[in-house]
Amino acid sequence: MNFYLFLILSALTLLSALVVVFSRNPMYSVLSLIVCFFTIAAHYIMLKAQFLAIVHLIVYAGAIMVLFLFVVMLLNLNKQNEVHKTNMVKVAAVITGGLLFLVLIASVRTTELSAFTLPTNNEIGYVQQVGQKLFNEFLLPFEISSVLFLSAMIGSVVLSKK
C-alpha cells in the first residue's frame, strides 16, 4: 500500500471537509464538498472498490452536488450574508465535536482488531462480482429501493409544485 498517497488523500479530504463547515459562502462549501467526494472516490479505488468509486462519482459529484449548486444559485445565496452564530455556540460546537471524537477513538482503541493485510484479491469490487451479489442475495432490497426512489420523486415534485 502506498502509505504516503493515503496520507495526502486524507489530508485533502479533511481539509476540504473543514472548508465545507467553516466557509461563509455556501458556494465555496458546495465546491469543496465536490473536492471531498473526489478524494473519497480515490480512497475507494485504493480499497479495491473500483465500481463503487465510479458510482460514487456519478451519483454524488454528478447528481447530488449539481442539485445543491442549482438550489444555491436559484435562491441567490452565493453572497456572504450569513450571520454566524455567537462565538459561544461555535466554541460549544467545536468542543462537542472534539469530545465525540475522543469517545469514538477511545472505544476503537479498546477493541481488539486482528491484523488484516490489504486485499490481494483485486476482483471483489468489479461490476460482475458486485452485480451478482446485488441481484442474487440483495434482490428484494434492490426492488424496494426503487419504490423509495419513486416516492421521493413524487414527494419532491409535489413539494415544489405548491
Add this chain to the structure above:
Amino acid sequence: MENTIIASSQNWYIVLSLLLFCIGVMGVLFRRNAIVILMCVELMLNSVNLLLVTFSSFNESNDGQVFVFFIMVVAAAEVAVGLALLMSVYRNIASTDINVLSKLKH
C-alpha cells in the same frame, strides 16, 4: 516497517472516517444555513460509507459495498426531498436561516 504500516492501515481508515463524521457533526451544530446543514449530513453519510468499504475490503467480501449502494440510494432520495422542502420554505419566508424557522416554539 512497511509490514507494520500495512497491518495497521485499517486503523488509519477508521480514524479518517471518525474525523470526517465529527467534522460533519460540528457543521450541523454550528451552521445556520439549512443547505449547508444538509451538506454536512451528506458528509456524515460519506464517512459511514468509507468505513463500510474499508471493512468489506479488509474482509475480502463485497457485502459492505452492496450496503453502500443502498446508503447512496437513501442519500439521493433524502437530498431530493430536503431540497424541495427548502425551496418551499424559501418561498414562504424568503430565507434559509434555521433561526427564522421558530414558529412552532410559540
